[in-house]
Amino acid sequence: xxxxxxxxxxxxxxxxxxxxxxxxxxxxxxxxxxxxxxxxxxxxxxxxxxxxxxxxxxxxxxxxxxxxxxxxxxxxxxxxxxxxxxxxxxxxxxxxxxxxxxxxxxxxxxxxxxxxxxxxxxxxxxxxxxxxxxxxxxxxxxxxxxxxxxxxxxxxxxxxxxxxxxxxxxxxxxxxxxxxxxxxxxxxxxxxxxxxxxxxxxxxxxxxxxxxxxxxxxxxxxxxxxxxxxxxxxxxxxxxxxxxxxxxxxxxxxxxxxxxxxxxxxxxxxxx
DNA sequence: AAATGCAACAACCGCCTAGTT
DNA sequence: CAACTAGGCGGTTGTTGCATT
Numbered sequence: 276x277x278x279x280x281x282x283x284x285x286x287x288x289x290x291x292x293x294x295x296x297x298x299x300x301x302x303x304x305x306x307x308x309x310x311x312x313x314x315x316x317x318x319x320x321x322x323x324x325x326x327x328x329x330x331x332x333x334x335x336x337x338x339x340x341x342x343x344x345x346x347x348x349x350x351x352x353x354x355x356x357x358x359x360x361x362x363x364x365x366x367x368x369x370x371x372x373x374x375x376x377x378x379x380x381x382x383x384x385x386x387x388x389x390x391x392x393x394x395x396x397x398x399x400x401x402x403x404x405x406x407x408x409x410x411x412x413x414x415x416x417x418x419x420x421x422x423x424x425x426x427x428x429x430x431x432x433x434x435x436x437x438x439x440x441x442x443x444x445x446x447x448x449x450x451x452x453x454x455x456x457x458x459x460x461x462x463x464x465x466x467x468x469x470x471x472x473x474x475x476x477x478x479x480x481x482x483x484x485x486x487x488x489x490x491x492x493x494x495x496x497x498x499x500x501x502x503x504x505x506x507x508x509x510x511x512x513x514x515x516x517x518x519x520x521x522x523x524x525x526x527x528x529x530x531x532x533x534x535x536x537x538x539x540x541x542x543x544x545x546x547x
Numbered sequence: 548a549a550a551t552g553c554a555a556c557a558a559c560c561g562c563c564t565a566g567t568t
Numbered sequence: 569c570a571a572c573t574a575g576g577c578g579g580t581t582g583t584t585g586c587a588t589t
Contacts, residue, residue, distance in 0.1 A: 289558085289559075290558075290559090290582090290583090291557070291558075291582095291583075291584095292557085292558085311574085311575095312574075312575070313573095313574070313575095325574080325575085326559090326574085326575080326576090327558080327559080329575075329576085330557090330558070330559085331557090331558085333576095334557075334558085335557075335558095362578065362579085363577085363578085364577075364578065365576075365577060365578085366577095376576095376577075376578080377556085377557075377558085377578095378556085380578075380579085381555070381556050381557085382555090382556090384555095384556095385554065385555055385556080386555090
């Protein structure tokens with residue numbers, strides 16, 4: 276037989292996370308680090324499934340996350356990476372320090388898509404939009420098919436982790452071939468060669484040492500449109516950035532009045 | 548000031564892959 | 569090797585807050 280089921284899904288809570296739940300999860304993660312998600316809700320005293328905890332942690336509670344809108348540079352990077360990788364948000368996110376796949380996906384759907392369309396660039400294929408009599412949906416359908424073919428071609432040489440490397444290699448080696456590529460190439464100094472990969476030891480190192488790029492950048496260049504978020508940005512916290520909800524209950528509360536929990540952060544293994 | 552519409556984003560759902568027994 | 573699950577990913581939906589009427 277295989278593993279035990281992740282959760283019985285009976286009596287589990289759904290919907291938005293409460294402050295209390297966030298607090299419990301953060302406390303647990305700080306104390307124990309990331310382990311088997313299946314046991315996290317049980318040990319943390321949460322009526323959530325492990326999947327939900329993982330999502331909440333990776334997308335919102337992780338201390339190394341940047342908050343607020345993507346900067347112009349980040350947007351360019353996303354467009355460039357999307358032109359090469361398609362909707363592979365997690366892979367795109369891995370090139371952007373402190374950003375999650377969910378965040379990038381949302382930003383793409385709400386901001387970048389519109390921007391590109393306004394500029395006459397198709398957000399799917401990164402090529403100039405061609406007005407067709409049959410309407411956009413049909414056109415997009417064709418383009419989606421073309422993209423799929425393109426992606427397949429990119430993936431052909433190998434599979435699994437090796438294909439991942441291949442895709443990344445292509446990102447670095449490809450010359451501008453699409454409209455958005457051309458647009459991006461107009462921006463001097465932007466090059467995917469310079470895109471840093473986030474490795475777990477980077478994160479750990481940044482938490483353990485000096486304030487990171489995320490803590491210095493996010494408060495200024497990526498300030499959120501919401502007033503509450505900018506309120507959160509006013510509060511300084513050494514070497515890591517916490518979401519607004521975290522600020523609300525106070526650091527003493529969160530850290531349990533000890534610095535040992537921060538030390539515990541060193542043991543965290545953060546994916547991406 | 549209230550109602551309505553829209554935009555942004557957090558969270559869920561379902562599928563896929565890799566790992567375990 | 570087959571059966572089964574955990575974890576991860578991408579698509580979609582639901583909720584919330586803001587802007588406009």
